[in-house]
Amino acid sequence: MSIILDKVNYIYSPNTAYEIKALNDISLKIEDGQFIGIIGHTGSGKSTLIQHLNGLMKATSGAIYFNGRDIYENDYDMKELRTKVGLVFQYPEHQLFETTIFDDVCFGPMNQGLDKNKAGLRAFEALRSVGMPEDLYYQSPFDLSGGQKRRVAIAGVLAMKPEVLILDEPTAGLDPKGRDEILDLIAKMHKERKITVILVSHSMEDVAKYVERIIVMNDGSVMFDGTPGEVFLHYKELEQVGLAAPQVTYLMHGLSEKGIPVDLNATTVEEAKNSILKAFK
Amino acid sequence: MLRDITLGQYYPADSVIHKLDPRVKLMATLVYIMSLFTFRGAAGFMLATVFMIVVIRLSKVPFSYMVKGLKTVIILMAITAVFNLFLTPGEEVLVHFWKLTITMEGLKNAVFMLVRLIYLIVGTSVMTLTTTPNQLTDGLEKALMPLSKLKVPVHAIAMMMSIALRFIPILIEETDIIMKAQMARGADFENGNIIKRAKNMVPLLVPLFVSAFRRADDLAMAMEARCYIGGEGRTKMKPLHYQSRDYLAYLFLIVYFAGIILLRIFLA
Numbered sequence: 001m002s003i004i005l006d007k008v009n010y011i012y013s014p015n016t017a018y019e020i021k022a023l024n025d026i027s028l029k030i031e032d033g034q035f036i037g038i039i040g041h042t043g044s045g046k047s048t049l050i051q052h053l054n055g056l057m058k059a060t061s062g063a064i065y066f067n068g069r070d071i072y073e074n075d076y077d078m079k080e081l082r083t084k085v086g087l088v089f090q091y092p093e094h095q096l097f098e099t100t101i102f103d104d105v106c107f108g109p110m111n112q113g114l115d116k117n118k119a120g121l122r123a124f125e126a127l128r129s130v131g132m133p134e135d136l137y138y139q140s141p142f143d144l145s146g147g148q149k150r151r152v153a154i155a156g157v158l159a160m161k162p163e164v165l166i167l168d169e170p171t172a173g174l175d176p177k178g179r180d181e182i183l184d185l186i187a188k189m190h191k192e193r194k195i196t197v198i199l200v201s202h203s204m205e206d207v208a209k210y211v212e213r214i215i216v217m218n219d220g221s222v223m224f225d226g227t228p229g230e231v232f233l234h235y236k237e238l239e240q241v242g243l244a245a246p247q248v249t250y251l252m253h254g255l256s257e258k259g260i261p262v263d264l265n266a267t268t269v270e271e272a273k274n275s276i277l278k279a280f281k
Numbered sequence: 282m283l284r285d286i287t288l289g290q291y292y293p294a295d296s297v298i299h300k301l302d303p304r305v306k307l308m309a310t311l312v313y314i315m316s317l318f319t320f321r322g323a324a325g326f327m328l329a330t331v332f333m334i335v336v337i338r339l340s341k342v343p344f345s346y347m348v349k350g351l352k353t354v355i356i357l358m359a360i361t362a363v364f365n366l367f368l369t370p371g372e373e374v375l376v377h378f379w380k381l382t383i384t385m386e387g388l389k390n391a392v393f394m395l396v397r398l399i400y401l402i403v404g405t406s407v408m409t410l411t412t413t414p415n416q417l418t419d420g421l422e423k424a425l426m427p428l429s430k431l432k433v434p435v436h437a438i439a440m441m442m443s444i445a446l447r448f449i450p451i452l453i454e455e456t457d458i459i460m461k462a463q464m465a466r467g468a469d470f471e472n473g474n475i476i477k478r479a480k481n482m483v484p485l486l487v488p489l490f491v492s493a494f495r496r497a498d499d500l501a502m503a504m505e506a507r508c509y510i511g512g513e514g515r516t517k518m519k520p521l522h523y524q525s526r527d528y529l530a531y532l533f534l535i536v537y538f539a540g541i542i543l544l545r546i547f548l549a
Contacts, residue, residue, distance in 0.1 A: 016292075016346065056461045079467060087465040093495075094455075095462040097487035107484065111467030142491065156466055 003030040003053060003085075003164065003196075008062035010048055010220075022048040023059070024220040030164075030198070035190050037207035037228075038200045040217030041242045046200050047090075049217065050166045053198075054085035083112050086162030090169045092153035096141040101132070101152050104141050108160040119159075126159035127152075129192075130185060147178035151185070158189070164196040165189070171206055183210060208232070208246045208267040216243070229265030248272045255279075292410040298340035299411045302527045303420025309534050310408045316541040317397045317404070325544045326396065332537050333400060333407075342410050350406045351399060358398050365391035418443035423521050436512025444500070452493060459488045 010023040022045045030036060030053075040046045051057040052064060055071055055078045064071050071081055089095060098104035105126055109119035127137060130151040136144070141152055150170060157165065167186060171179040187210045190197040201207050207214060207228075214231045216224040218241045224231045232238075235245035235253070248266060255262045255276070263275040293299075298306070313332070320329055337344060351358075369391075371384030409417070422439035429435045460470060463484045470481055 016343065051461065054465060056464060079469070082465055083467055089458065089462040089465070093492060094459045094488055095466065095484075097463075097484045107463075107468075108466040111469070160467065 002032055002067070004028070004065040005030075005052070006063045006065070008049075008052060008059045008064060010045075010052065010057065011060045014060065022220050023052070026062070026220075026222060028215070028222065028225070030196065032163075032196055033194055034196055034213055035187070035211045036196075036198045037211035037214045038198060038217060039202060039204060039207060039214060039243060040223075041202055044217040045220040046217045047168055048220075050087060050168060050198065050200055053164070053166060054082045054087050056082075056087070079111075083108075083160045084162055085164045085166065086157035086160055087166045088154050088157045088168065088170065090172055092141075092146075092149035095153055095156060096149060099140060100138045101127070101141045101144070102137045104152060105155045105159050108156055112160060122159040122161070123155070126155040129158065129189065130155045131181075145178075147174050147181065150174070150178075150182060154182075154185075162195065164198065166198040166200070168200045169202070170199070171201065171203070179206065186210070202243070204232075204238075204244060205246045208248075228267040232267055233264065291413045292342045292346055294341040294411075296339060296341040296411070297526065298336060298407070300526065301411075301530055302521055302523055303412050303416040304424045304521065304523075305527045305530045305534075306408050306412055307417070307420050307424060309530070310405055312534055312538050313404045314401060316538055317400050319545055320541050321545050322548055324548050325541055326393075328537070328540055328544060329400060333404060336407055337403075340407055340411050342407070346410065347403050347406045350402050354398070354402060358395055361398060362391045362395045365394050414443055414446035417446065419517070419519075419521060436515070440512075448493075448496070451496070452489070455492055456485065456489055459485055459492075462488075 005026050005028040008023055008026040009021070012018065012020040012022055024045075026049060038046045038049065048057065052059055058072070066081060066085065069076065071078070096104055098107065102120075102123055105123040106116075106119045109122040110116075114122065127134075132148065132151055132155065136148070141149060144152065154167070154170070165186075170182050170186065174182065183206060186197060186199065189195070199207060199211060212227065214224070214226065214228050215222055216231060216238065223237075223241065224234055232245040232249040235249050238245055246267060248269060248271075249264075252262050252264050252266055252272060252275070256264060260276075260279050262279050263271070266272040266275050313329075316329060316332075320326060337347065366383055366387050367381050369384055369387035371386030373385035374382055375385055375388065376383040412420075418439045421442065422435055425433070425435045425439070460468075464470070468481060468484055470478070470485070472478075473481065
């Protein structure tokens, strides 16, 4: 049970003046149950990449295997794939349309062919797990705040019970509090539901705290792929492509240069604290 | 998937046609459309074809790009062709079965109507592909300026047009994203009968309209914040001036249209 990408290429508007190579020979293996962060600045191909994972975009060349089957086979059920690989787009405004929040979350399960009752149950469960207050269920989704809209959008995909949940910049446009709430929520869902979660972001800080594996995209290629500790060791290269390692990485490297034996692999404030305390003991 | 619509999409290239004054191109498009409905017979058709091929060649825009615009009106073209084919009364009957008759006149009409429609779309595509929306409305505004003496709000119309044109690619892109977002939730925009398909459009249209209104609101606010009060006393950063190539283009245009009229008078 995994997603395998084999030499995937994607070219926008081939053979015209607008031709852009968005993905360049991407080969990846995404294991079941992993919590992955995909990082890259705007235009690095990260959004294009995730749209390939659920078949919304078709690779110009290369192959993608989901649970061992080639998704570009003629008789492959794309609709089924899309329910298994749930993709939450960046802006909730792009998907909210129903008159009530509850109906909107029912949209996915209903498309899966569930009857009204079953879809309703799924919707209740999904809305509860994203922490929406129950008195809002029958309000219009357009009246909600940015953070709450995002919760509803996530619930809308979660209600389809995907095996893989992909979130495209789920924290864009949120204030620090809203951002932490959404990220905590995603981490909680990964833990409780034991699903694969892929988090797309351009903020290292956001991702470092939660994920177990980071894939850095640059110019349509995978630049680094490893644990946060491994990836942040390349903080100088990351800076060159317009990304930055978390503050903690800089602090630890600074301390180490001054001759204090701290752990350079620390990526969160907690790990850094422990390592520094140990060094001074 | 919606990238096939080329209407209102500028294709950057360094060509004579791109450099022409937008007023020339507007006039040329107008004259070309008139010529399409003026010509009769094979000679006129040839002239219109040659004219278009020359212009397309000069514009350096790939031919495939122009034809893309046709895909969206295939149904309209098919209906026009079928109606002309079967419903034109005539003397010379070619095929007759059941209640349907195809006459020689019908066949001719159908073919010419089809050609006219195709040329019309490709011809206007040449203009929109070689002219940025801004140039286009600048040209339109200047060309229509005399009407403002008659209290026609020329500037407001031009501004509305430029905004509308400017938003076409944005809304197309937005439609694309919304479709994908809903497809990710299992929405189906391709299958089912016509009523079901219309119903399936609701999850697409609601977010699209909401976003269009929000964008309009934001734009109005941004314009007011920069003290936009309409056309009164407003100057241009790049005012339009005719160059010698523009006069030359007008000359070619006159020769072409004269040719079409002469062919119609003497050969029909």
